[in-house]
Amino acid sequence: MFVLTNTVPDTAYRYRWVALFVILAVEVMDLLDALVTNIAGPAIRDEVGGTYSLIQWLGAAYTLAMAIGLLTGGRLGDIFGRRRMFLIGATGFTLASLACGLAQSPAQLITARAVQGLFGAVMLPQGLGMIKQMFSPAEQAKAFGAFGPVMGLSSVGGPILAGWLVDADYFGAGWRMIFFINLPLGLFAILGAVRWLPEFRSAQAPRLDWLGVVLAAAGAFLLLYPLVQGRELDWPVWCFALLALGVVTFGLFSLYEARRERRGQDPLVTPSLFRKRAFSGGLAVGLVFFAALIGTGLIFTFYFQIGLGYSPLKAGLTTLPQALGTVAGFVAAGAGLAERYGRRLLQLGTVIMIVGTAAFALTIRLAGADITPYPLIPALVLVGAGMGLAMAPFFNIVLAGVDDEETGSASGALTSVQQLGGAFGIAVLGTIFFAILPGQVASHVDSSAAELRTVLTAAGVPSDTQPAVAAGLHNCLRDRVAEDDPDRVPPSCEGGGELPQGAQAYGQEQVRAGFEDATIRTVGVTVALLLAALGLSFLLPRRALGEGAAH
CATH class of the missing domain: 1.20.58 (Methane Monooxygenase Hydroxylase; Chain G, domain 1)
Known part of the structure; x- marks a missing residue:
């Protein structure tokens, strides 16, 4: 077996480029699994049951487990060997994907998602570490450069692939195919690791905390x-x-x-890091920024699929401009903007995201009931482009503020905070959205009293009973959207609280308008988070690592 030490070998590893494809395969699996449940979430909940919080947990369980696992994932490779831990991670991730696809209850699915995240945290750091060992310094830039296009294509294709697989319902599997698609990728990664990945052992492995x-x-x-x-x-x-x-x-x-x-x-996270303004500021920026980024993606799903009734495929295609904008932002940053502007590029990207997010809210407000995906394209492109410009230089800028011997610990902590921020964004923004929604629906019923009287009159409801029917309608629509389980009929919608025949369209319109308002208000929280990230970014070094940044 070809064994690499913790220094770059004099002779480059023979199968290094094939090994790179194996490493990229698991990166694709991880990125797809981080994206697809947002699109497939409503379809999953419809089949396995549970409350709307299931959609939140599908993402939060994965990202939280990965955040915790990443703190030790790299060190496990140093202790037990990177190839060995890569194989364990890839095998566990693939089996957990199978368990996700076979899950019959919300608890089974959430547990399998958490297991996926844990094995993903074991798997991913090993590949990055092996690249540094297999390639010479001159070739490392090319090897790491391959991640950009692959991750860009995955971010573009992930939501569309998820929507297509759910809608196509291959073999009657429906949403389960978004997890079964990992099986061939995982099998390739496992067999490829056995055949082409070298073993790496650290001469002085740290002890696990x-x-x-x-x-x-x-x-x-x-x-x-x-x-x-x-x-x-x-x-x-x-x-x-x-x-x-x-x-x-x-x-x-x-x-x-x-x-x-x-x-x-050996501490899990070097405490001296927290005494450095750049690192502490970087953790704060990462937590807030990624909370806004990941949480808002979930809100888009609620609005498009539950509020507007889009199919998973249509919802995925609607977010395509954002994904394309993200790729464009990464390409522009990689073309020299990150090196030239450093922290200012991160700040510019955040400002563009703020403008795009506000434009998204304004567009759905102005379009109202006539909204289609096309007017949203400019706003979503801005959001995506800002994301790419801000994310590209983030890690190197933060790492510029730490000492060389602290880089490993700082990198693990930053990556964990990225995942943890996503989990908290899903939790906080999702909770805010559903807390706002019932009041917004009730408000629209109250503000459209004249229209409601016309609807009730046309439905043959006597004028003297219309106030009671209107009050019942107000309570029914408010309570229905407030239900944690959308399959449950609230008491206010039973008997006299039901909509009169012919008035269903009116009720649906008020619910849609309520989703619109809840989306706008929650997106306002996103803007506040991004503004906070922008303010905190001034704590970061001006230049990225290796560009003469001052600590």
Whole structure:
């Protein structure tokens, strides 16, 4: 077996370019799985049941598990060998994908998604580490450069692929095909790793900080769970107790890590990093920015598929301009803009995202009931282009503010915060959306009283009973959209609370208008998050790593 040490070999590894394709295959699997459940979420909930929070957990369970796993994923490769951990990760990810596709209940599916995220966190860092070992410094730029186009194509094709697979219903599998598609990719990665990936062992492997992993995982879960489930449970006191306990747990985590460092042990995250303004600011920017980015993608799904009734394929095609804009932003940044402008490019990208997000809200407000995908194209292109410009230089700019010996720990923490921010964005923005929705629907019923009287009169409802019918309609529509389980009929919609025959179109229009308003208001929260990220970005170094940035 070809074994590489922790230095670049004198002779380049013979199968390095084939090995790169194997590594790229797992990157595609991860990126697809991070994107597809947003599009397929409503179809999944329709079949397996559960509440709307299932759609949130499909993304949050995956990203939260990956965030925690990434803190140790790279170190596992140093200790046990990168090829071995790559094989374990790819095999586990593939089997977890199969379990997702075979799931029969929300609990089974969420658990399988979390397992996917954990094995993905074991798998992904190994490939990046092996590239540094297989390729000479001159070739590494080309190898890492292949990630941009592959990830760009995956981000463009992922939502469309998900929508197509759900709508096509191959072999009667429906949404399950979005997970079964991982099986051939995973099999290629496993067989390719056995045949072409070299083994890598570190001469001085660090020891794992298992207690640190447990504390970090517990703190993140204690914060995330009440944020997702609190609204459905009507915010009992214990939800706030869990939030407080989560904050305390992270405090204990920081004290424990500092203690390990004082004792000369390997901490999970180097505590000295938090004393650097660039790193602390980078964590804050990453948490807020990726919360806005991932959370808003979920809101788009709620609006397009639940509010407007788009099919998964149509919803995927509607977001295509955003994906294309993201690719264009990455290409522009890679063409020299990142090196030339550094932090200013990140800030410019964030401003463009803010403008695009506000334009999206304004477009759906002006279009109203006549909205189609086409007027949304300019706004979505701006959102995507801003994303690409801002994300491209982010990691290198933050790493410019840390010392060389801290780069490994800082990279793992930043990648974890990227995933953690996505999980919190899904939790917070999804919760805000559904908290706003019932009031907005009720408000539209109240503000269209004259139209409602006309509808009721046309339906043959006597004028003296119309006020009672209108009040019942108000309560029915409000309570229906407030239901955590959309399959459940609320008491206010039973008997006299039902819509009179012929008035269904009116009720549907008020619900659509309520979704429109809830989307606009939640997107306003996104704008606030992006503004916060813009302000925090001034804590970062002016230039990226290797460009003479001052610490």
